Amino acid sequence: MGHAAVLILVLPLLGFFAVLLNGSSLKERATGAIATLAVAASFVATVVAFVLYLRHEGPVTINLFTWFNAGALHVPAGLLVDPLSLTMCLFVTGISALIHLYSMGYMAGEKDYAKFFLYLNLFVFSMLLLVLANNLVLTFVGWEGVGVCSYWLVSYYFDKETAASAGKKAFIYNRVGDLGLLAAMFILFTHLHTLTYTTIFQSTSLLSPTDATLVVLALLLAAAGKSAQIPLFNWLPDAMEGPTPVSALIHAATMVTAGVYLLVRMSPVLALSADGRHVIAIIGGATAFVAATIATSQKDIKKVLAFSTVSQIGYMVLAVGVGDYTAAIFLMVAHAFFKALLFLGSGSVIHALHGEQDLRKMGGLAKMIPLTMITFLIGWLSISGVPPFSGFWAKGAILTNLYTTNRPLYVLGVLTAVLTAYYMTRLFVLTFRGQARFSTEHGQPHESPLVMTLPLVILAVLATLGGALDLPWRHAHSLSNFLGASIVPVGAVHQSSGLQLSLSIVDLVAAVVGIAAAWSLWRNHSERPSLEPAFLEQVWHWDGAYDATIGRPLTAVAGVAGTLVEDQIIDGAVMGIASGVVSASKEVRKIQTGYVRHYALAMFLGLGLIVVYLVARVG
Amino acid sequence: MNVPAAWYLVLAAVLFGIGAFGFLTRRSAIIMFMCVELMLNAVNLTFVTFARTLSDVGGQVSVFFVMVVAAAEVTVGLGIVVAVFRRRSSTSVDELTEMKG
Numbered sequence: 001m002g003h004a005a006v007l008i009l010v011l012p013l014l015g016f017f018a019v020l021l022n023g024s025s026l027k028e029r030a031t032g033a034i035a036t037l038a039v040a041a042s043f044v045a046t047v048v049a050f051v052l053y054l055r056h057e058g059p060v061t062i063n064l065f066t067w068f069n070a071g072a073l074h075v076p077a078g079l080l081v082d083p084l085s086l087t088m089c090l091f092v093t094g095i096s097a098l099i100h101l102y103s104m105g106y107m108a109g110e111k112d113y114a115k116f117f118l119y120l121n122l123f124v125f126s127m128l129l130l131v132l133a134n135n136l137v138l139t140f141v142g143w144e145g146v147g148v149c150s151y152w153l154v155s156y157y158f159d160k161e162t163a164a165s166a167g168k169k170a171f172i173y174n175r176v177g178d179l180g181l182l183a184a185m186f187i188l189f190t191h192l193h194t195l196t197y198t199t200i201f202q203s204t205s206l207l208s209p210t211d212a213t214l215v216v217l218a219l220l221l222a223a224a225g226k227s228a229q230i231p232l233f234n235w236l237p238d239a240m241e242g243p244t245p246v247s248a249l250i251h252a253a254t255m256v257t258a259g260v261y262l263l264v265r266m267s268p269v270l271a272l273s274a275d276g277r278h279v280i281a282i283i284g285g286a287t288a289f290v291a292a293t294i295a296t297s298q299k300d301i302k303k304v305l306a307f308s309t310v311s312q313i314g315y316m317v318l319a320v321g322v323g324d325y326t327a328a329i330f331l332m333v334a335h336a337f338f339k340a341l342l343f344l345g346s347g348s349v350i351h352a353l354h355g356e357q358d359l360r361k362m363g364g365l366a367k368m369i370p371l372t373m374i375t376f377l378i379g380w381l382s383i384s385g386v387p388p389f390s391g392f393w394a395k396g397a398i399l400t401n402l403y404t405t406n407r408p409l410y411v412l413g414v415l416t417a418v419l420t421a422y423y424m425t426r427l428f429v430l431t432f433r434g435q436a437r438f439s440t441e442h443g444q445p446h447e448s449p450l451v452m453t454l455p456l457v458i459l460a461v462l463a464t465l466g467g468a469l470d471l472p473w474r475h476a477h478s479l480s481n482f483l484g485a486s487i488v489p490v491g492a493v494h495q496s497s498g499l500q501l502s503l504s505i506v507d508l509v510a511a512v513v514g515i516a517a518a519w520s521l522w523r524n525h526s527e528r529p530s531l532e533p534a535f536l537e538q539v540w541h542w543d544g545a546y547d548a549t550i551g552r553p554l555t556a557v558a559g560v561a562g563t564l565v566e567d568q569i570i571d572g573a574v575m576g577i578a579s580g581v582v583s584a585s586k587e588v589r590k591i592q593t594g595y596v597r598h599y600a601l602a603m604f605l606g607l608g609l610i611v612v613y614l615v616a617r618v619g
Numbered sequence: 620m621n622v623p624a625a626w627y628l629v630l631a632a633v634l635f636g637i638g639a640f641g642f643l644t645r646r647s648a649i650i651m652f653m654c655v656e657l658m659l660n661a662v663n664l665t666f667v668t669f670a671r672t673l674s675d676v677g678g679q680v681s682v683f684f685v686m687v688v689a690a691a692e693v694t695v696g697l698g699i700v701v702a703v704f705r706r707r708s709s710t711s712v713d714e715l716t717e718m719k720g
Contacts, residue, residue: 594719596651596712597643604639 023114177225216276223259244347281321288314323490364436390466421514
């Protein structure tokens with residue numbers, strides 16, 4: 001199994017180097033094919049490792065080599081192959097392979113075609129490193145790796161001002177989160193003298209409750225940065241400036257779930273701090289709700305999906321907060337399926353409309369791009385929580401558990417579910433139903449090529465059947481049972497099947513209410529200003545608030561520093577000293593007359609003074 | 620006849636004074652060199668005097684060092700003076716003021 005696990009990691013890296021060395025000389029198709037095959041092979045390796053794991057049982061640590069030793073800090077380059085990392089690897093490599101395939105069609109003719117696949121392969125490698133690492137330092141390397149790939153890919157169209165600044169925004173928000181991960185590592189190392197997962201988990205008893213809470217809060221900050229949670233969620237909607245496959249892969253399916261993965265991975269530490277978990281649950285719930293309200297009023301098809309992603313990850317964080325880790329991972333996998341599907345579907349729509357992203361200029365596309373419409377329909381029903389699609393089961397697992405663990409957050413969760421169904425229905429109706437509102441100056445909308453529709457179909461199948469991973473019946477918790485070896489649960493809750501059934505009906509009602517409301521409200525409209533208040537469209541004025549409290553004061557301080565401190569004080573001091581030396585030396589140099597006897601006289605006088613001094617001292 | 624040590628010292632001081640006065644007042648580089656030699660030898664005289672009165676041979680050893688160094692210095696110095704004379708047909712140090720501030 002060790003070889004397979006190493007291959008999972010190495011293959012995308014090989015793809016990266018192959019594209020790096022040959023990208024400029026190969027044809028577009030060949031470059032894309034190399035990159036896609038590398039990731040597909042990595043997926044095959046993951047499947048092999050998974051099968052071997054099932055036969056072998058028990059988590060395995062593979063030590064490749066010692067990365068560095070510094071005092072008490074031993075950092076091995078090691079991989080931890082356990083159910084959690086395998087689950088992550090399976091969907092990361094699988095969805096990455098599909099999105100690589102899709103990108104071959106979507107990115108055809110773009111000017112930096114090879115560079116796109118270069119970054120994409122490097123991203124997959126970093127993500128797998130993040131997931132497979134057996135210690136926090138190596139995870140941090142992957143964490144930063146996905147961050148920088150995200151930055152490059154968001155600002156892929158870097159000659160566009162908005163894309164360039166969106167990349168910077170993503171990078172800076174992520175830096176704030178990285179601070180949390182670093183702080184967590186520092187605290188853990190101070191008390192436990194190790195950063196290897198298995199050793200940390202064996203010695204958690206050495207952590208005092210206060211330190212455990214600090215670690216959990218630091219990890220929450222890290223997760224908030226990477227997974228776009230309050231207060232650091234603003235970067236994700238802007239990240240939609242990147243190409244749509246990037247939005248699907250990095251900013252919906254994989255990278256943004258890294259924060260949730262980190263929290264689940266650290267579940268033995270989370271188990272020590274009920275207060276910390278409570279904060280996590282509140283942040284997750286609040287994010288899910290706030291992002292869902294914002295998504296109801298966005299006019300850009302990708303922005304709606306972006307806020308929907310923030311909202312869905314909020315659900316996952318909420319589930320982590322109440323200790324329901326398996327449900328969080330379940331939703332993560334299901335969300336990866338249907339959100340990748342929705343993003344790729346939106347990409348197909350944008351492709352058909354020659355780059356149009358505004359919902360007000362779509363409509364009536366159902367007949368023109370039928371395959372995209374059908375797959376999108378499945379994604380829509382899945383995220384809205386309609387049975388039997390995967391979203392229903394995944395969201396149901398979280399909400400059912402919430403009902404017994406935290407009643408106020410359960411109510412918030414159900415409200416968010418209604419909003420989710422509402423905004424997704426609005427999106428679907430505005431895109432595919434009603435009057436055609438797009439311009440046809442670039443030609444009629446056309447269905448995408450096979451390389452783009454094939455991933456859509458596969459993802460649609462996965463989004464439909466994904467719920468089967470973890471059906472809520474007594475003997476059917478396959479994902480939960482599988483993940484059990486990786487996770488320290490917090491007081492598992494068992495509900496009677498009657499309660500489960502009634503809660504499922506509540507979920508279904510929530511979905512139906514949301515869908516029906518949106519259908520009746522939006523069927524014959526392309527905009528309804530009363531339903532799209534500026535407050536929601538402007539993201540609760542969140543960016544404005546950051547601008548007013550952080551951006552503008554800091555700019556003002558920087559302005560003062562630039563004009564006053566730099567020009568006047570620092571430069572003034574330097575120039576003052578220099579001119580002082582110049583004017584003083586103008587006078588002093590006159591002593592050098594050039595006449596030898598003057599120098600000699602000075603020497604004799606000096607000598608005389610010394611003699612007088614010595615004599616006086618002796619006398 | 621035994622000459623007191625003080626006489627030697629007075630003679631050395633007088634010689635040193637003449638050398639110093641000459642060095643400060645004369646312009647010819649050659650004469651200035653001679654004055655320097657005069658001062659050096661005045662100091663040599665004091666060395667020898669003290670070596671005798673204190674019965675310490677170290678003073679006489681120092682004199683040898685001074686002589687050797689003076690010889691070397693004169694060689695270099697005269698070389699410079701000759702070079703300067705070739706360029707300017709004069710050995711007056713007052714004309715060599717290029718290095719003034």
